Amino acid sequence: MSFTVNGALHDPELDPDMPLLWVLREVLGLPGTKYGCGIGACGACTVHLNGEAVRACQVLAGDLDGAEIVTIEGLGTPEAPHPVQAAWIETQVAQCGYCQSGQIMQAAALLAATPAPTDAEIDEAMSGNLCRCGTYPRIRAAIRRAAHTAEG
Incomplete structure:
Protein backbone atom coordinates (compact mmCIF):
# COMPACT_ATOMS: atom_id res chain seq x y z
CA MET A 1 0.00 0.00 0.00
CA SER A 2 1.28 3.47 -0.86
CA PHE A 3 -0.19 6.94 -0.62
CA THR A 4 0.92 10.53 -0.94
CA VAL A 5 0.94 13.01 1.95
CA ASN A 6 1.71 16.64 1.15
CA GLY A 7 3.29 15.60 -2.13
CA ALA A 8 5.59 12.90 -0.67
CA LEU A 9 5.02 9.21 -1.43
CA HIS A 10 4.79 6.91 1.60
CA ASP A 11 4.49 3.12 1.82
CA PRO A 12 4.75 2.26 5.52
CA GLU A 13 3.71 -1.06 7.03
CA LEU A 14 0.41 -0.21 8.71
CA ASP A 15 -2.34 -1.98 10.59
CA PRO A 16 -5.26 -1.57 8.15
CA GLY A 32 -0.76 19.65 12.87
CA THR A 33 -3.78 17.37 12.50
CA LYS A 34 -5.31 17.39 15.96
CA TYR A 35 -7.15 14.73 17.95
CA GLY A 36 -10.37 16.22 19.25
CA CYS A 37 -13.14 13.71 19.83
CA GLY A 38 -12.20 10.56 17.93
CA ILE A 39 -15.73 10.12 16.55
CA GLY A 40 -15.72 12.58 13.65
CA ALA A 41 -17.95 15.11 15.41
CA CYS A 42 -15.59 18.04 16.13
CA GLY A 43 -13.54 18.52 12.95
CA ALA A 44 -10.18 19.11 14.65
CA CYS A 45 -8.67 16.32 12.54
CA THR A 46 -9.94 17.54 9.16
CA VAL A 47 -7.59 16.88 6.24
CA HIS A 48 -8.04 16.65 2.47
CA LEU A 49 -8.30 13.15 1.02
CA ASN A 50 -8.31 13.16 -2.77
CA GLY A 51 -9.43 16.78 -2.67
CA GLU A 52 -12.28 16.33 -0.20
CA ALA A 53 -12.39 17.42 3.45
CA VAL A 54 -12.58 14.34 5.68
CA ARG A 55 -12.19 13.53 9.36
CA ALA A 56 -8.85 11.73 9.72
CA CYS A 57 -10.10 9.90 12.80
CA GLN A 58 -12.74 8.18 10.65
CA VAL A 59 -10.55 7.06 7.69
CA LEU A 60 -8.73 3.76 8.05
CA ALA A 61 -5.22 3.06 6.81
CA GLY A 62 -6.53 0.09 4.84
CA ASP A 63 -8.43 2.54 2.62
CA LEU A 64 -5.44 4.74 1.76
CA ASP A 65 -3.88 2.85 -1.17
CA GLY A 66 -3.32 5.38 -3.96
CA ALA A 67 -4.76 8.24 -1.92
CA GLU A 68 -3.56 11.82 -2.02
CA ILE A 69 -3.69 13.47 1.39
CA VAL A 70 -3.02 17.09 2.28
CA THR A 71 -2.62 18.18 5.88
CA ILE A 72 -2.25 21.65 7.36
CA GLU A 73 1.53 21.23 6.99
CA GLY A 74 1.10 20.84 3.22
CA LEU A 75 -1.49 23.54 2.60
CA GLY A 76 0.93 26.46 2.49
CA THR A 77 4.23 27.64 3.90
CA PRO A 78 5.19 30.55 6.16
CA GLU A 79 6.71 32.21 3.08
CA ALA A 80 3.72 31.45 0.83
CA PRO A 81 0.64 30.77 2.94
CA HIS A 82 -2.55 29.45 1.40
CA PRO A 83 -5.11 32.31 1.01
CA VAL A 84 -7.15 30.85 3.87
CA GLN A 85 -4.09 30.74 6.14
CA ALA A 86 -3.25 34.35 5.24
CA ALA A 87 -6.83 35.44 5.91
CA TRP A 88 -6.82 33.59 9.24
CA ILE A 89 -3.76 35.55 10.33
CA GLU A 90 -5.01 38.89 8.99
CA THR A 91 -8.41 38.41 10.67
CA GLN A 92 -6.81 37.11 13.89
CA VAL A 93 -9.19 34.17 14.06
CA ALA A 94 -7.39 31.94 16.53
CA GLN A 95 -7.72 32.18 20.28
CA CYS A 96 -6.58 28.89 21.79
CA GLY A 97 -5.87 27.60 18.28
CA TYR A 98 -6.57 23.92 18.90
CA CYS A 99 -9.31 23.57 16.28
CA GLN A 100 -7.76 25.92 13.77
CA SER A 101 -5.94 23.44 11.52
CA GLY A 102 -9.20 21.54 11.03
CA GLN A 103 -11.12 24.79 10.52
CA ILE A 104 -8.60 25.98 7.91
CA MET A 105 -8.65 22.65 6.06
CA GLN A 106 -12.46 22.66 5.97
CA ALA A 107 -12.51 26.29 4.77
CA ALA A 108 -9.93 25.57 2.05
CA ALA A 109 -12.06 22.66 0.80
CA LEU A 110 -15.13 24.90 0.81
CA LEU A 111 -13.40 27.57 -1.26
CA ALA A 112 -12.02 24.99 -3.69
CA ALA A 113 -15.58 23.79 -4.34
CA THR A 114 -17.38 27.13 -3.95
CA PRO A 115 -15.03 30.06 -4.67
CA ALA A 116 -17.52 32.76 -3.61
CA PRO A 117 -19.71 31.23 -0.90
CA THR A 118 -22.61 33.02 0.74
CA ASP A 119 -22.70 33.33 4.52
CA ALA A 120 -25.27 30.51 4.57
CA GLU A 121 -22.95 28.27 2.52
CA ILE A 122 -20.05 29.11 4.84
CA ASP A 123 -22.13 28.35 7.92
CA GLU A 124 -23.35 25.05 6.44
CA ASN A 129 -16.13 22.05 12.87
CA LEU A 130 -16.42 23.05 16.50
CA CYS A 131 -14.55 25.92 18.14
CA ARG A 132 -14.64 25.93 21.91
CA CYS A 133 -13.55 29.58 21.95
CA GLY A 134 -16.51 30.62 19.79
CA THR A 135 -14.59 32.45 17.06
CA TYR A 136 -17.27 31.67 14.47
CA PRO A 137 -17.80 35.31 13.37
CA ARG A 138 -14.05 35.69 12.73
CA ILE A 139 -13.94 32.32 10.95
CA ARG A 140 -16.70 33.49 8.59
CA ALA A 141 -14.94 36.84 8.08
CA ALA A 142 -11.65 35.10 7.25
CA ILE A 143 -13.35 32.82 4.73
CA ARG A 144 -15.00 35.83 3.07
CA ARG A 145 -11.62 37.58 3.02
CA ALA A 146 -9.90 34.55 1.46
CA ALA A 147 -12.65 34.26 -1.16
CA HIS A 148 -12.34 37.98 -1.98
CA THR A 149 -8.54 37.69 -2.22
CA ALA A 150 -8.83 34.76 -4.62
CA GLU A 151 -11.31 36.71 -6.77
CA GLY A 152 -9.07 39.78 -7.03
Whole structure:
Protein backbone atom coordinates (compact mmCIF):
# COMPACT_ATOMS: atom_id res chain seq x y z
CA MET A 1 0.00 0.00 0.00
CA SER A 2 1.28 3.47 -0.86
CA PHE A 3 -0.19 6.94 -0.62
CA THR A 4 0.92 10.53 -0.94
CA VAL A 5 0.94 13.01 1.95
CA ASN A 6 1.71 16.64 1.15
CA GLY A 7 3.29 15.60 -2.13
CA ALA A 8 5.59 12.90 -0.67
CA LEU A 9 5.02 9.21 -1.43
CA HIS A 10 4.79 6.91 1.60
CA ASP A 11 4.49 3.12 1.82
CA PRO A 12 4.75 2.26 5.52
CA GLU A 13 3.71 -1.06 7.03
CA LEU A 14 0.41 -0.21 8.71
CA ASP A 15 -2.34 -1.98 10.59
CA PRO A 16 -5.26 -1.57 8.15
CA ASP A 17 -7.52 -0.60 11.07
CA MET A 18 -5.27 2.28 12.20
CA PRO A 19 -7.04 5.64 11.76
CA LEU A 20 -5.44 8.08 9.34
CA LEU A 21 -5.14 10.51 12.25
CA TRP A 22 -2.61 8.21 13.96
CA VAL A 23 -0.83 7.48 10.68
CA LEU A 24 -0.27 11.22 10.24
CA ARG A 25 0.66 12.05 13.83
CA GLU A 26 2.46 8.94 15.06
CA VAL A 27 3.86 7.26 11.95
CA LEU A 28 4.64 10.28 9.74
CA GLY A 29 5.31 12.83 12.52
CA LEU A 30 2.82 15.45 11.30
CA PRO A 31 1.29 16.88 14.49
CA GLY A 32 -0.76 19.65 12.87
CA THR A 33 -3.78 17.37 12.50
CA LYS A 34 -5.31 17.39 15.96
CA TYR A 35 -7.15 14.73 17.95
CA GLY A 36 -10.37 16.22 19.25
CA CYS A 37 -13.14 13.71 19.83
CA GLY A 38 -12.20 10.56 17.93
CA ILE A 39 -15.73 10.12 16.55
CA GLY A 40 -15.72 12.58 13.65
CA ALA A 41 -17.95 15.11 15.41
CA CYS A 42 -15.59 18.04 16.13
CA GLY A 43 -13.54 18.52 12.95
CA ALA A 44 -10.18 19.11 14.65
CA CYS A 45 -8.67 16.32 12.54
CA THR A 46 -9.94 17.54 9.16
CA VAL A 47 -7.59 16.88 6.24
CA HIS A 48 -8.04 16.65 2.47
CA LEU A 49 -8.30 13.15 1.02
CA ASN A 50 -8.31 13.16 -2.77
CA GLY A 51 -9.43 16.78 -2.67
CA GLU A 52 -12.28 16.33 -0.20
CA ALA A 53 -12.39 17.42 3.45
CA VAL A 54 -12.58 14.34 5.68
CA ARG A 55 -12.19 13.53 9.36
CA ALA A 56 -8.85 11.73 9.72
CA CYS A 57 -10.10 9.90 12.80
CA GLN A 58 -12.74 8.18 10.65
CA VAL A 59 -10.55 7.06 7.69
CA LEU A 60 -8.73 3.76 8.05
CA ALA A 61 -5.22 3.06 6.81
CA GLY A 62 -6.53 0.09 4.84
CA ASP A 63 -8.43 2.54 2.62
CA LEU A 64 -5.44 4.74 1.76
CA ASP A 65 -3.88 2.85 -1.17
CA GLY A 66 -3.32 5.38 -3.96
CA ALA A 67 -4.76 8.24 -1.92
CA GLU A 68 -3.56 11.82 -2.02
CA ILE A 69 -3.69 13.47 1.39
CA VAL A 70 -3.02 17.09 2.28
CA THR A 71 -2.62 18.18 5.88
CA ILE A 72 -2.25 21.65 7.36
CA GLU A 73 1.53 21.23 6.99
CA GLY A 74 1.10 20.84 3.22
CA LEU A 75 -1.49 23.54 2.60
CA GLY A 76 0.93 26.46 2.49
CA THR A 77 4.23 27.64 3.90
CA PRO A 78 5.19 30.55 6.16
CA GLU A 79 6.71 32.21 3.08
CA ALA A 80 3.72 31.45 0.83
CA PRO A 81 0.64 30.77 2.94
CA HIS A 82 -2.55 29.45 1.40
CA PRO A 83 -5.11 32.31 1.01
CA VAL A 84 -7.15 30.85 3.87
CA GLN A 85 -4.09 30.74 6.14
CA ALA A 86 -3.25 34.35 5.24
CA ALA A 87 -6.83 35.44 5.91
CA TRP A 88 -6.82 33.59 9.24
CA ILE A 89 -3.76 35.55 10.33
CA GLU A 90 -5.01 38.89 8.99
CA THR A 91 -8.41 38.41 10.67
CA GLN A 92 -6.81 37.11 13.89
CA VAL A 93 -9.19 34.17 14.06
CA ALA A 94 -7.39 31.94 16.53
CA GLN A 95 -7.72 32.18 20.28
CA CYS A 96 -6.58 28.89 21.79
CA GLY A 97 -5.87 27.60 18.28
CA TYR A 98 -6.57 23.92 18.90
CA CYS A 99 -9.31 23.57 16.28
CA GLN A 100 -7.76 25.92 13.77
CA SER A 101 -5.94 23.44 11.52
CA GLY A 102 -9.20 21.54 11.03
CA GLN A 103 -11.12 24.79 10.52
CA ILE A 104 -8.60 25.98 7.91
CA MET A 105 -8.65 22.65 6.06
CA GLN A 106 -12.46 22.66 5.97
CA ALA A 107 -12.51 26.29 4.77
CA ALA A 108 -9.93 25.57 2.05
CA ALA A 109 -12.06 22.66 0.80
CA LEU A 110 -15.13 24.90 0.81
CA LEU A 111 -13.40 27.57 -1.26
CA ALA A 112 -12.02 24.99 -3.69
CA ALA A 113 -15.58 23.79 -4.34
CA THR A 114 -17.38 27.13 -3.95
CA PRO A 115 -15.03 30.06 -4.67
CA ALA A 116 -17.52 32.76 -3.61
CA PRO A 117 -19.71 31.23 -0.90
CA THR A 118 -22.61 33.02 0.74
CA ASP A 119 -22.70 33.33 4.52
CA ALA A 120 -25.27 30.51 4.57
CA GLU A 121 -22.95 28.27 2.52
CA ILE A 122 -20.05 29.11 4.84
CA ASP A 123 -22.13 28.35 7.92
CA GLU A 124 -23.35 25.05 6.44
CA ALA A 125 -19.88 23.91 5.35
CA MET A 126 -18.28 24.86 8.66
CA SER A 127 -21.10 23.64 10.93
CA GLY A 128 -19.34 20.36 11.73
CA ASN A 129 -16.13 22.05 12.87
CA LEU A 130 -16.42 23.05 16.50
CA CYS A 131 -14.55 25.92 18.14
CA ARG A 132 -14.64 25.93 21.91
CA CYS A 133 -13.55 29.58 21.95
CA GLY A 134 -16.51 30.62 19.79
CA THR A 135 -14.59 32.45 17.06
CA TYR A 136 -17.27 31.67 14.47
CA PRO A 137 -17.80 35.31 13.37
CA ARG A 138 -14.05 35.69 12.73
CA ILE A 139 -13.94 32.32 10.95
CA ARG A 140 -16.70 33.49 8.59
CA ALA A 141 -14.94 36.84 8.08
CA ALA A 142 -11.65 35.10 7.25
CA ILE A 143 -13.35 32.82 4.73
CA ARG A 144 -15.00 35.83 3.07
CA ARG A 145 -11.62 37.58 3.02
CA ALA A 146 -9.90 34.55 1.46
CA ALA A 147 -12.65 34.26 -1.16
CA HIS A 148 -12.34 37.98 -1.98
CA THR A 149 -8.54 37.69 -2.22
CA ALA A 150 -8.83 34.76 -4.62
CA GLU A 151 -11.31 36.71 -6.77
CA GLY A 152 -9.07 39.78 -7.03
